Amino acid sequence: MKIKNTKNFIDFCNEIGLKTFFSDIPVKKFNYNINNNALREKNHTNFPNDNQSKQKLLKNLKERVEKLDCNLKKTSTNLVFGDGDINTDLMLIGEAPGSEEDKTGLPFVGQAGDLLNLLLQAIKKERKKCYISNVIFWRPPGNRNPSLDEINMCLPFVKEHIEIINPKFLILLGSIASKTLLKNSLGITKICGHKFEYELSTKKIACWPIFHPAFLLRNPYAKKELWLKLCEIYNFIEESYENKF
Numbered sequence: 668m669k670i671k672n673t674k675n676f677i678d679f680c681n682e683i684g685l686k687t688f689f690s691d692i693p694v695k696k697f698n699y700n701i702n703n704n705a706l707r708e709k710n711h712t713n714f715p716n717d718n719q720s721k722q723k724l725l726k727n728l729k730e731r732v733e734k735l736d737c738n739l740k741k742t743s744t745n746l747v748f749g750d751g752d753i754n755t756d757l758m759l760i761g762e763a764p765g766s767e768e769d770k771t772g773l774p775f776v777g778q779a780g781d782l783l784n785l786l787l788q789a790i791k792k793e794r795k796k797c798y799i800s801n802v803i804f805w806r807p808p809g810n811r812n813p814s815l816d817e818i819n820m821c822l823p824f825v826k827e828h829i830e831i832i833n834p835k836f837l838i839l840l841g842s843i844a845s846k847t848l849l850k851n852s853l854g855i856t857k858i859c860g861h862k863f864e865y866e867l868s869t870k871k872i873a874c875w876p877i878f879h880p881a882f883l884l885r886n887p888y889a890k891k892e893l894w895l896k897l898c899e900i901y902n903f904i905e906e907s908y909e910n911k912f
């Protein structure tokens with residue numbers, strides 16, 4: 668740009684928000700966060716995204732789940748719907764409630780839940796600032812694997828659950844959650860910690876299948892491998908928070 672007229676140049680700078688263009692100290696001239704926000708706006712789903720609307724949508728979803736004609740309701744005590752911060756960036760999906768979860772109606776409160784809390788600490792996330800649910804809403808008797816029918820019955824509701832929470836990042840705990848939501852048949856040992864994309868209705872989000880905490884309790888040697896993967900996940904999340912312009 669040729670500066671023929673200083674006054675015009677100053678007016679132009681003021682107009683585009685460059686108030687301080689001669690300075691001895693470096694000044695961040697543009698507010699890149701504004702651009703980031705604009706991008707985020709563009710990425711919003713069709714679901715309203717404010718706290719009150721989310722609460723309403725979740726209440727409505729839970730009511731419809733409660734009405735499902737699922738055989739697991741007969742043998743379980745409580746529906747385990749979800750727990751945590753509904754405005755979170757990070758959602759986690761496990762497999763199915765165990766006995767502690769069945770008693771309390773909350774996901775991941777047993778031994779596997781304690782280990783999950785440690786895994787979250789590794790990526791510097793507090794559990795209460797994440798949102799956690801499962802691909803199955805009721806405890807399968809004797810903690811057996813859920814059947815395909817049970818999975819397929821819950822799946823549309825699980826997908827809607829993710830749409831409503833509208834996270835930026837999704838972690839799938841164990842092979843059943845990862846096969847169900849990534850629609851692939853790859854074994855969890857092959858894909859643990861690999862980054863996939865999960866498609867919401869209007870955007871794609873980063874998604875990582877990882878070992879289920881209950882698997883880690885049975886196979887503690889796998890913790891080291893997972894730890895390294897968690898470092899990569901942490902780096903990705905941190906980098907995505909930084910300005911990229």
Ligand code: URA
Pocket residue numbers: 747761762763764765768773774775776779780801840881
């Ligand atoms: N295992 C799961 O997959 N989900 C729970 O909620 C608890 C244990």
